[in-house]
Amino acid sequence: MSGQGTSQGDNQEIKARPGQRRMAQWTRDYARLPGIPDEYIGPDGTPRPAWTRFFDAFAALSPVDIERRFASADRHLREAGVTYRAPGETADRLWPLSHLPLIIDEADWKQLTTGIAQRAQLLEMVLRDLYGEGRLVADGAVPAAAIAGSSEYLRAVCGVKPPGNRYLHFYAADVGRGPDGRWWVLNDRTQAPSGAGYALENRLVLSRAFSGLYKSMNVERVAPFFEAFRESLRASADRDEPRIGLLTPGVFSETYFEHATLARYLGFLLVEGDDLAVSGDRIHIRTVAGLKRLDVLLRRVDSNFLDPLELDASSHLGVPGLIDVVRKSGVVVANMPGSGVLEARALLGFLPSLCRRLLGETLIMPHIATWWCGQKSARDEVLSRIEDFAIEGAYGRAVPGFSDYGPVLAGELPPAERDRLRQAITDRGIDYVGQELVRLSTTPVWEEGRLTPRPFVLRVFAAATPNGWTIMPGGFCRIAEQADARAVSMGDGARSADVWVVSDKAVASATLLPAADTVRIRRIAGVVPSRAADNLFWLGRYLERAEATLRLIRALGTSTRNSANGASALPSVERIQRILVSWGATSQTTRTNPARVIAEALQSEQKFGSALSLVRSVQRTASSLRERLSPDAWQIITEMVERLALQVDDDDSIVSAAELTLQELASIAGLAQENMNRAAGWRFLDMGRRAERAINTVRFARQFAYDEAGEEDLDMLLTLVDCQITYRSRYLVGPALAPVRDLAVLDPYNPRSVAFQVAALNDHIAALPSLKEHGLIERPQRLAVALQATLTTAEAATLDVTSLFSLEQALLNLADAVGQHYFPHGPHASRPEKLTGLA
DSSP states (O other): OHHHHHHHHHHHHHHSOHHHHHHHHHHHHHHTSOOOOBSSBOTTSSBOHHHHHHHHHHHTSOHHHHHHHHHHHHHHHHHHTOEEOOTTOOSOEEOOBOSSOEEEEHHHHHHHHHHHHHHHHHHHHHHHHHTTTOHHHHTTSSOHHHHHTOTTOOGGGTTOOOTTSOSOSEEEEEEEEOTTSOEEEEEEEOSSOOOHHHHHHHHHHHHHHTHHHHHHTTBOOSHHHHHHHHHHHHHHSSSSSOOEEEEOOOTTSTTHHHHHHHHHHHTOEEEOGGGEEEETTEEEEEETTEEEEEOEEEEOSOGGGSOTTTSOTTOSSSOTTHHHHHHTTOSEEESOTTGGGGGOGGGGGGHHHHHHHHTSSOOSSOBOOEEETTSHHHHHHHHHTGGGEEEEESSSSSBTTTBSSOOEEGGGSOHHHHHHHHHHHHHOGGGEEEEEOOBOOEEEEEETTEEEEEEEEEEEEEEEETTEEEEOSSOEEEEOSSSOOBGGGOTTOSEEEOEEEEOSSOOOOOOSOOOGGGSOOOOOOOOOBHHHHHHHHHHHHHHHHHHHHHHHHHHHHHHHHHOOSSGGGSHHHHHHHHHHHHTTSSOGGGTTOHHHHHHHHHHOSSOTTSHHHHHHHHHHHHHTTTTTSOHHHHHHHHHHHHHHHSOOOSHHHHHHHHHHHHHHHHHHHHHHHHHSOSSHHHHHHHHHHHHHHHHHHHHHHHHHSOTTOOHHHHHHHHHHTTOHHHHHHHOSSSOOHHHHHIIIIIOTTOTTSHHHHHHHHHHHHHHSOOSOOSOSOOHHHHHHHHHHHHHHHOOGGGOOHHHHHHHHHHHHHHHHHHHHHHSOOSTTSOOOSSOOOOO
8 A cells, every 4th residue: 555655746847838847847846945034935844825835837948948048137237237346345246136036925024014104103213302302311221422423413403403304215225134034233324224226126136027917916116105205305395396316425335236226217317426516505517507406315424425515525325515515494305314323232222112112112124133332231241251152333334343244253253353342342342333244044046956044134224204204115135155043144135135025916007197187287398416517528539549549450350351462562551650659559569560559459458549448438437327328338338348358369359340330339339329318418429529530531531641641551541531432432532631631621511521520510509508697608519619600611622730739739728628618627627607507
């Protein structure tokens, strides 16, 4: 009987679908791994229902299909340029996304959100007292030293009523699940919580890679959360249609990509400190149309760096006079400067009693047991069994005297170091806290074709709204690389994961787009900060500079390939090599070897003028414009960089790489021409291209249309300025000097000519707003009009190398004048005498 039963069971497994067998095998293998509190395997040793639903569908996919979807997710991250920067590093890293989501069922999530909302409200009330009446300190509910010891306690804002009547607009808590199944708060984030933008990107990637699975799991959408947050910031301003900016430290910030993502998604202006200026009792944005009033500032800059006049005087990230504007209720700042004081671990131990005092409730979500060593009883407790604690800094990530980022596990220190730590706590306990060692729950990750448990920390976001706190259904999950499940070993995490809050019922789709009948139709160009206009202008110049260099490389490579014998002796080849040397694309020592010249000019890492260096300049400039560029444009830029960085050896491959990159540059030009709104931003991008193209065309004309130029040189000029077809259709003779000069320099109907570029520059400058009210023509327009008049009245027969050189200098002066007039920065830049358009 037993043998028959076994045989029958085996037959049933054989008849089961491959996905069922795969799911069963994964579960058995996973359950055998070391016993760590787990999100997938419940306390009874069986998979949780939400995970079972997910893996039932996941296991139905073939291994090939799984790998294809994983590769699609990785490709999207790479092409979209989703990056971050580790602390202390200068190079961006590709965003490390786990291919599996963290799944939380609806009931479990509801418990979590209730505790987060209560905690956010408690911290808002604590801030209101600390910077207001100060009753908590006066009554001894919080020791004064626990507050004053933090560098984030800003005396400059004490007694200041926050514009918008709120200190915290955006709050986040890092939470983990303990062995008892309860969620524990590891850290409060009240300064400028990060991660929401990456959570958006995680959702976008995984929902695309597993679209069917995503829909079938009934995952709660995150769009309503961001809509509520945006509406809350809008309502906090003192006018109906406020202008909202997101203040970023700049492109070198570790999380700049996230800042750009949020600004683009929410429709905010991405601004840096230099973009803002104080005028009267208000904050304004420096734009190409003058100063424009800013009503709300969502900051991603730490409080101490916001105002060098009243806070950290060495800061270059903030706005001089910002605190005084806040004091006069001239701008809403989210979160209010000084709110970072609540991130101090020294306060954790006081929150339960504060909750009972301020809310009349028990704190729903506990935090890791914490002893602040500024109190004698807590200090004695920590010192008596220091080996059982993780020692953290009371007011920051660093443990004074021991670590840059903490924590310190006293039990793992050498005896001498442990004694030094004990003495430091004895001497100045105010700077230290002791925390209980807590083991974190784990979540499944996919490694080498199998499920593996890894500890995780979940960052949950809360936004203040007129109807209370709303919680993002999901969050930002960080997964540790090592299996060590202690909370203190989490660090910054090795990868991230999307968070799916799943429901048993269908979830309505959501979007940030409002109902059509609630929106007032507007046809306005919007404002362009001067910094963004500057970057757009230089983006256009770098794009055109890269195109000109690639045309030279292609022409040189084609000449070398078609004239294998004596190619280096051809006059046109010698002239191309000379240009590439003068442009910094190659060196003088390689000029005698055309093959080496084209390889170096295309892919040199050291030459600032090589095609690779120029497209990297394009990428670097574009990275500071992420909120203004379409994903398609960024993808093309990424592909260009990757192609040119891939080393090739033979001439054919080099010419092919140059041709493909030229096609991609044409695609970017097409996107800008057809997809960009005809506002000031587009004008500056196009002005950069037009100015650089005009300069390069004149340089080509000087080299190849000199007074004694022969047919070969003139033919090369037509090739470089892409006018071969036009010339042949217009003239039935070979290249002649005057007609070629006219076509390349003076013809206003040729989109590659100098005259066409100058006419376009005139149109753009005339359409831009005037920055001075004296009624006189401003310098950029004066230079452009003079240039156009010169080109309109010139004759090809009178053009010579001298006049072409003068034309080149005039074009360079015009480009410099545009920069000095519209991008006012630096001590020698011209600034408007009276700004117009103050709004």
